[in-house]
Every structure is written in structure tokens, then in C-alpha cells.
Amino acid sequence: MENVRYGIIGLGNQGTNYAIKIFDAGKATDAIVTAMCDINPAKIENIKAKTSNTEAKYFTDYREMLDSGLCDAVLIEVPHYQHPEMVMECLKRGINVICEKPAGVYTKQVREMNAAAEKSDSMFAMMFNQRTNCLYRKMRDIVREGGIGELQRVTWIITDWYRTQHYYDSGSWRATWQGEGGGVLINQCPHQIDLVQWVVGEMPVAVNGFCQYGKWHDIEVEDEVTAYFRYKNGATGVFITTTGEAPGTNRFEISGTGGKLICEGGKLTWYKNGEDSAVWSKTSKEGFKKPPKEVIEVETDGQNPQHAGIINNFTAALLGREPLFVDGREGIAGVELMNAIELSGWNNGETVTLPIDEDRYLRELNEHRAVSRYKEVDDNAVADTAGTFESKVK
Secondary structure (H helix, E strand, O other), X not given: OOOEEEEXXXXXXXXXXXXXXXXXXXXXXXXXXXXXXXXXXXXXXXXXXXXXXXXXXXXXXXXXXXXXXXXXEEEEOOOHHHHHHHHHHHHHOOOEEEEOOOOOXXXXXXXXXXXXXXXXXXXXXXXXXXXXXXXXXXXHHHHHOOOXXXXXXXXXXXXXXXXXXXXXXXXXXXXXXXXXXOXXXXXXXXXXXXHHHHHHOOOOOEEEEEXXXXXXXXXXXXXXEEEEEEOOOOOEEEXXXXXXXXXXXXXXXXXXXXXXXXXXXXXXXXXXXXXXXXXXXHHOOOOOOOOOEEEEEOOOOOOOOHHHHHHXXXXXXXXXXXXXXXXXXXXXXXXXXXXXXXXXXXXXXXXXXXOOOHHXXXXXXXXXXXXXXXXXXXXXXXXXXXXXXOOOOO
């Protein structure tokens, strides 16, 4: 094939952004949009008025679009609960698919999706665009190569997700258990929840989550979270996030016996010990002297292609030109970590071990969904979100 033919399911903020800012803008290589779908006719009319694409066909039923023969690949840009269902519908038809974050709301549905992917010959990726950031890629490389020694501590303060009440009132499904499945963890932070295990190279073995629900906004889900992690070697971690703090902070720090990495303000600094601190502690004849260190402003390849990078890699992988960067089956790790934090938060910070009890999580989630309340607002509006969701290290 000369061009990969893409369909877009969901023409809200994100789907519209991809159609206009990536495909229409010529940022997608060897790829065209041939079909778009939304259950809301107003969203279709909105994008028709904005796009320069005069060839795409429009649908209100996504299965009809999948059966049209117009799509080699599909971008799924719909509310979270629908992600696994739509991925599986693509896979069983032999259609390649990129799923927006998160992979799903709970691990049981994601596990079912992954099982379908195992049986399919189609390509499946997650839109983990922040994995393309050169700083996070370099952090991962340094950790994997032993650059910080044995893991001691992981700290990520990511509190620059400030949102107003107007934001939450912009959609009836937003910030509801039934519509979104959670708050800051599942909406704003899936990338960081993914990155914290991808960069470190392992999942925690236990989690304590301290979540506050509607602390800063009139919403039913969490808008402030402090989570405590424990790793298999005894290392600990803290993950702090909120949509109620301004100005916020974004500081990702990984410490080990060989030094530490700090990612903040668009740069990566490596404090590299001249000798492993655990060895130094056992052999030094002085009580207060620290091991010598080197402070390195880490150089990277400077590449940070974000959403266009994921789409272009997917296209190139389909055309046999490069390996797939993000296997969609990896999306379950972040969902499990989110579920563990949420489950602990619902239960006064109790310790939740991983792998989590999936049945218990789904049962308690459904209890929250049963009393969830949708808001009466205009769901026809589409916001220009450009610049609000790109790299969080700028």
C-alpha cells in the first residue's frame, strides 16, 4: 500500500485535533484519513466545517465504518469505558488500531482486550505519546544500563494539571464514575502512571493510595492524590498529583545507590556517584563524607514527536519500515497501577498488593457507578486543546 488509510472514531476534542492538527497539517507521513465517526451529528458537522479533507466519509455507527472497507487502521478517541470494546471490534475484523489512553477503566476489560490482540494478526498500539519524549527515553536508558545502581526511591510530583470548574462542566460524562471511571488518575495522569513504571523498569509490589474526591471542584471523583509505592527490593516511591493547584510542579526523580536522575523544567540532570553509596557506607573510614559525584547535564537526541510520532511510527510499522514503538498490550500496566491507587483510596489508604484483586476492584467501581450522576450540559461543543496535553517536561 502507498498510504495507510485511517479512520477516526470519536470527533470530540482529541479526534478533531488529530484530524486537523496532524493529518490536515501534513504531519502524518504516508497516511490519510478516509473515514470519521461520531454518534453526535453536531460533532460531524463541526469537523466538516474545519477540515480541508473533502474525501473522507462520515458515519454515526462505528461498526458500519469498520465494515465499510475504507480503513486499514483506526484511531479510537472515545470515553474510556469504550476503548477495549472498540479495539476488539477492530481486531476481529483484521483492522489495525491505535487506542487512546488509558487502555481501559479496569484491568478485567483490558485483559480481555489483550487476549484478543494475542489471537489477532492486526497491529495494536497505545497512544503513549509521552514515551516519545527524549528526556524520558534517556532516563529509561540510564536506569536500564545500571546508571543509578540499585533502586532506592522514586518521586514524581506532577501537580501542574490545573483545571477550572468550567472544564469539568464542559461535558456531561466528565469527572463521573459512570462516564469517565475516575478523575485525575484516569484522565490527566495515565501518561505519568505509564511512564513511572516504564522508565523505572518495574511495577511496585504494593500501593497505598490517599485520594480526595471533589476537594477542589464540584465533582464526584478524585482531584487530589498522594500514592505511596513499595518495590520488591524494599525501595519506596511517592506519586503526587492534583488538578487543583496553581502554579503546579512537575519533578520526576529516581534515586539509587549509584546516583539519581532529576527531570524538571525541560532538562535531565544525572548526579552520578563515583562509587556505589552502599559500598561506600561499608568501607569508608569517615562518618559524614559522601561518595564523590559527577553532575551531568544529560544530552539527548532532542526528539519529542509526541502524537504525530506515535501515528507515524504505527504507519511505518504497518509498511514494514520500522518496529512498533508501543505495543498496545503494555497499556494494562498503567491501568493496574491506577486501579491499585483508586482501590486503596476508596478504602482509607489500605495496602493493596499487586497484582490487584480484579473482581474486588470491579465490584467496588460498580458500586460507585450505581450512584454516579451525569451533568446536564451541552455536549456538542468541541474545544481546541492544542498545547494542553503535550510533553509535560517543557
